[in-house]
Amino acid sequence: MTNEVLLDFNNVTMQFGGVTALSDVSVKIFRGEILGLIGPNGAGKTTCFNVMTGVYQPTQGSVVFNGSDITNLKRFQITQSGIARTFQNIRLFSEMTAVENVMVGADARKTSSIPAALLRTKHQRAEEKESYDRSMELLALMGIADRASDAARNLPYGYQRRLEIARALATEPELLCLDEPAAGFNPAEKQQLNELIFAIRDRGYTILLIEHDMSVVMNVSDRVAVLDFGKKIAEGLPSEVRSNPDVIAAYLGVPDDAA
Amino acid sequence: MPDWLIIRIFWDLTVTGLALGSIYALVALGYTLVYGVLRLINFAHSEIFMVGTFSALIASTQLLNIPMLEDGNYPYRTGAALVFFLVFILLAAMFISGVGAIALERIAYRPLRGNGDAFGAIALAFLTSFVIGLIFVNETKANLIIACVGTAPISYSYLRFFKKGKKAPRLAFLISAIGASTAIAEAVGIWGPNRREQYQTPRILEKKVLFSALGTDVRIDYVIVIVGALLMMTALTLFVNKTKLGRGVRAVAQDAETARILGVNVDLIIVVTFALGGVMAGGAAMLFTMVYDQSRFNIGFILGVKSFTAAVLGGIGNLKGALLGGFMLGLVENYGSALFGGQWKDVIAFVVLLVVLMVRPTGILGESLGRARV
Numbered sequence: 001m002t003n004e005v006l007l008d009f010n011n012v013t014m015q016f017g018g019v020t021a022l023s024d025v026s027v028k029i030f031r032g033e034i035l036g037l038i039g040p041n042g043a044g045k046t047t048c049f050n051v052m053t054g055v056y057q058p059t060q061g062s063v064v065f066n067g068s069d070i071t072n073l074k075r076f077q078i079t080q081s082g083i084a085r086t087f088q089n090i091r092l093f094s095e096m097t098a099v100e101n102v103m104v105g106a107d108a109r110k111t112s113s114i115p116a117a118l119l120r121t122k123h124q125r126a127e128e129k130e131s132y133d134r135s136m137e138l139l140a141l142m143g144i145a146d147r148a149s150d151a152a153r154n155l156p157y158g159y160q161r162r163l164e165i166a167r168a169l170a171t172e173p174e175l176l177c178l179d180e181p182a183a184g185f186n187p188a189e190k191q192q193l194n195e196l197i198f199a200i201r202d203r204g205y206t207i208l209l210i211e212h213d214m215s216v217v218m219n220v221s222d223r224v225a226v227l228d229f230g231k232k233i234a235e236g237l238p239s240e241v242r243s244n245p246d247v248i249a250a251y252l253g254v255p256d257d258a259a
Numbered sequence: 260m261p262d263w264l265i266i267r268i269f270w271d272l273t274v275t276g277l278a279l280g281s282i283y284a285l286v287a288l289g290y291t292l293v294y295g296v297l298r299l300i301n302f303a304h305s306e307i308f309m310v311g312t313f314s315a316l317i318a319s320t321q322l323l324n325i326p327m328l329e330d331g332n333y334p335y336r337t338g339a340a341l342v343f344f345l346v347f348i349l350l351a352a353m354f355i356s357g358v359g360a361i362a363l364e365r366i367a368y369r370p371l372r373g374n375g376d377a378f379g380a381i382a383l384a385f386l387t388s389f390v391i392g393l394i395f396v397n398e399t400k401a402n403l404i405i406a407c408v409g410t411a412p413i414s415y416s417y418l419r420f421f422k423k424g425k426k427a428p429r430l431a432f433l434i435s436a437i438g439a440s441t442a443i444a445e446a447v448g449i450w451g452p453n454r455r456e457q458y459q460t461p462r463i464l465e466k467k468v469l470f471s472a473l474g475t476d477v478r479i480d481y482v483i484v485i486v487g488a489l490l491m492m493t494a495l496t497l498f499v500n501k502t503k504l505g506r507g508v509r510a511v512a513q514d515a516e517t518a519r520i521l522g523v524n525v526d527l528i529i530v531v532t533f534a535l536g537g538v539m540a541g542g543a544a545m546l547f548t549m550v551y552d553q554s555r556f557n558i559g560f561i562l563g564v565k566s567f568t569a570a571v572l573g574g575i576g577n578l579k580g581a582l583l584g585g586f587m588l589g590l591v592e593n594y595g596s597a598l599f600g601g602q603w604k605d606v607i608a609f610v611v612l613l614v615v616l617m618v619r620p621t622g623i624l625g626e627s628l629g630r631a632r633v
Contacts, residue, residue, distance in 0.1 A: 108522025
């Protein structure tokens with residue numbers, strides 16, 4: 001982890017009609033770290049994600065990535081600038097094979113033009129092979145290369161989750177955003193996931209992790225930020241956050257006599 | 260009827276049915292591709308086919324200067340000249356139809372997706388002022404001048420409206436499709452040199468028998484149609500399965516939103532999809548004019564409906580389904596019209612469609628809603 005700010009989420013407010021989903025939230029993500037973003041249901045975690053990845057345009061505030069403002073970019077441009085994400089509910093291209101799913105992500109970086117694709121030029125074929133090789137490599141990193149040519153819908157659940165991560169990595173992001181990657185996992189699978197996340201970080205990616213499961217977040221994250229009712233209530237090392245009274249109150253509810 | 264005659268007719272019908280079916284299949288691919296990606300039934304696709312037949316006609320009479328002989332026929336070509344002529348006409352038809360399909364998307368559909376650009380605004384503004392001018396003046400030249408003058412202010416206001424990025428409801432796309440279809444056909448029917456009459460396309464290929472098999476004489480033009488169509492379909496399948504853009508088309512067909520987040524330029528993919536459909540329709544149009552030697556302003560209508568039927572029959576959104584549906588429809592129509600008489604041809608096609616949809620509502624190979632198998 002360095003002191004270089006990779007993503008600066010700057011005083012973002014997000015309103016839907018009269019509902020304020022995020023109010024004046026600021027989070028910095030440093031290059032090379034694993035930042036955990038936690039909070040009770042409806043705290044605004046996924047909204048945070050959606051603003052970062054351009055699904056929503058914030059009502060106020062800005063998102064600065066790698067020194068440039070990405071607040072108003074289109075989604076595919078945000079991906080091309082280096083942010084990738086997975087989904088809480090798995091959204092694979094179910095009729096395509098595992099490796100093809102990953103290749104769709106890898107294609108975002110490729111340059112061959114339409115005429116080149118039609119004529120199957122040397123450049124285009126080289127690119128195609130490069131995409132394929134890289135995709136297979138990512139599947140191997142995720143430990144799912146053995147079923148690369150199966151249709152995504154036929155893969156077991158754990159494979160599908162890891163395939164999503166492989167696909168996101170294929171876009172060559174600097175920041176990888178994981179939305180509840182441990183959902184539906186048993187303890188052994190969670191342990192595997194932790195190791196996987198470390199392996200990804202060691203390859204030089206910065207990771208933003210949204211997670212419900214405390215065992216994953218607290219073990220993996222370098223720092224943790226906590227949202228509650230659309231506001232950031234704490235930020236710091238996992239050990240600090242764990243003992244923060246506001247966080248405990250948000251998660252466990254404030255006892256009646258203390259209120 | 261003696262047995263040998265029945266068999267002979269049967270194989271005759273099979274050959275002509277397959278030839279007709281390959282044209283249906285090529286056009287059906289366009290319907291199915293656009294449906295797979297946009298969930299839109301592009302009714303104006305039939306007019307892209309019609310434009311293709313006229314491109315073939317213009318390419319052969321104007322660009323290649325094929326002269327009409329005194330008896331109303333055209334001189335046959337042979338050897339390399341023939342191949343060059345056919346390929347040139349084919350490429351011209353494919354190119355114009357492809358460009359036409361892209362223009363159609365930009366003018367008739369993209370503004371409705373809340374994504375309108377300057378090209379669409381100017382084209383729509385020109386059409387608007389042209390149509391308004393038609394109400395007052397009945398002189399083509401004056402009308403064009405009025406249209407050009409009106410384009411600037413109207414396109415400015417269209418563009419400002421487009422900037423708001425309003426998305427139209429689903430039904431609007433269908434209305435736009437039907438409107439574009441009628442407008443294109445009628446424009447050719449009103450301003451084309453033959454108006455609403457038939458055009459004869461030059462017959463440069465001598466339609467002699469290539470070989471005889473199973474008691475049937477197989478004509479060369481049928482062979483070219485079937486083989487040409489199969490080649491084009493193979494090329495399309497390879498493109499969709501083996502290239503980056505093809506993967507993009509499949510990804511967008513399955514989940515446009517996720518594809519967008521993964522860095523796929525969805526607008527580009529939509530353009531590619533229309534272009535692919537247009538190119539296939541252009542190829543179909545050239546093959547059609549080669550076999551039937553004719554075109555007309557409304558030639559796309561019934562053929563388009565049939566091809567759409569073929570796409571639904573096989574399972575819309577499904578490329579293999581479009582091929583299967585096309586060939587099936589061509590054959591069934593031919594056998595049916597031999598059994599019951601030619602006037603029942605269209606009835607048979609639609610009865611088959613109804614029966615198949617009653618048994619398999621998603622078409623023979625299954626359709627694509629939510630699970631596109633482009």
